[in-house]
Amino acid sequence: MASMDECGSQTRSAQSKNEQIMVDLEGPYRLLYCSGKGDKDGVIEEIEKGVSPNLADYDKRTALHLASCEGCVDIVELLLEKGADVNSVDRWGHTPLSDARSFRHEEICKLLEEKGGTDPVRRDSLNPWCEIDHTEVDMVDWTLIGEGAYGEVYLVKWRGTDVAAKTIRSSVASNPRVRNTFLKELALWQRLRHPNIVQFLGVLKHPDRLIFLTEYLCNGSLADILKKRGRFDPPTAVAYALDIARGMNYLHEHKPHPIIHRDLTPSNVLLDEAGHLKVTDFGLSKIAQEKDSSNYKMTGGTGSYRYMAPEVYRRESYGKNVDVFSFALIVHEMFQGGPSQRTVGAEEIADRRAYEDSRPPLTSFLYPEEIKQLLRECWHKNPECRPSFEEIITKLEMILEKIQKNKASSPCCNCTIL
Incomplete structure (x- = not known):
């Protein structure tokens, strides 16, 4: 301890x-x-x-x-x-x-x-997910929009609405055990309801392929946005950080077992039409089954190296706080405009963080002091020292309030002090 x-x-x-x-x-x-x-x-x-x-x-x-x-x-x-x-x-x-x-x-x-409540859907709680007949989806004119962990992502029409179709490669879907695991995770995903979580829509009834549908967010991922516009101003970065933290807190507070994302990256955070971020892609997430809620025994080596917590890279047992570590790296990128050490291989970076306690630099003029302190806590080498997302939300709300007050009291918002 x-x-x-x-x-x-x-x-x-x-x-x-x-x-x-x-x-x-x-x-x-x-x-x-x-x-x-x-x-x-x-x-x-x-x-x-x-x-x-x-x-x-x-x-x-x-x-x-x-x-x-x-x-x-x-x-x-x-x-x-x-x-x-x-x-x-x-x-x-x-x-x-x-x-x-x-x-x-x-x-x-x-x-x-x-009070007169009705249920037009009449969902069966014992079989909560829906299967969609593949004839309802226009698979002829679909457009490739990305590549996920296990297959391609396409833009398709379902009942006249644009949705994202995520295909699982045949090499994965043909394995009965792996396929069953995916279906269980998808059934869980459909039960999730939160403004900062991408909505799962259903699985296609397809004889040869495993394809599932999610809502389509046309503004792309946080990774795409960072590539196009670079670093965000502090109010935007903190507001986006709050969106991610709220979505992740919802997953971590899931009952009876928390949901650990395990692959939280800028590519797995999407921007909706209202200008808010939503967390997506739980293909790599697992439900913790250990009775001891502080220590989940899971296999390491999963997720993207650049955002991987040291304990995952070292293939140690780990818990919810691996997502907090990844979150800190995403927030760091929003203030900086992208990942640090872009010329260094991702696996080498993960190795340095795991065995040399290396962390990204915190340039003073880019990061408010409160953000620097929060990042240090979130990527602490000891997982027990990292704050929960509930604590992170509280701190970010206080930071945003301070930023907004300072902006409101500023005599001129078009001047740059050098």
Whole structure:
């Protein structure tokens, strides 16, 4: 177990929870976040500000959808009392009752039904994922848009809508054990509902190939954006970091077992039409099965070397904090405009980080002091010293609030001080 001196962040975590500052950002994200976390005071605060209980995100998901997914009975009761639409429909046709039934939240189902809630989808909670007949998808005019860990990604039309079709190579899909593992992970993915998670749509019924569909985000990946425009200004970088942290916190807080991404990279973070980031590609993620939630015994050597945590490279047992390490490297790139040491091989970089404790440089004029401190904590060589994503969210909200206050008090926003 790490000492308190070694893990300075641990002594501050209790303080940060007591001093948590939630920033009223653009869009419905705080209301949704509080609803999904069961934060009744936060929900009340947002509604008292005048935020509508029916305000929806880009995916048309309301706070009632989130609370119904997460089993937050008190929040569901509060939202219904405040006038939330019991039959609001998200972009996939799901009502709050659809989600409550899918997750077997019987008490919430009863509450929603008493208020007139309906379930147009009638999802079977024992078989939660949907199979899509391949004739519904136009596979003739599909366009190659990328290559994933196990196959190609195509832009296709499904019922008139652009979606992403991810194909699994035959060498992988032909292995019954591997295929079964993929199908189990895809069934899990479909149950996930969060504004910062790419939505899974279904698996094609195809005799020869394994193909699954997800929502298509036309603005591309964070990696593409960094290549085109370079480094972000601090408000944008912190706002994007919050998007990623919120999506990852949702995965890590999944019950009964947390979901570890294990391949969190800029290529696996996509930008939606509303200007928010969503985490995608859980083909490499696993559900931790160990009873000891602090130490998951998993095989190493998985994921992209440049963003790999040292303990994974060393093929040691590891846990959720491997994603925190990868997250820190992504945030570093957003401030810098891309990865450091681009001419050095990715595996060599991973080796140096694992055995020489090498880390990217933190140039003073690019990174606010609070960001530098957060990055040092997130990529700490001792996994136990890294903060949770819940703690990261709190710190980032405080940092963003400070940046916004400084920007608002600045007499001139077009001047550069040299």
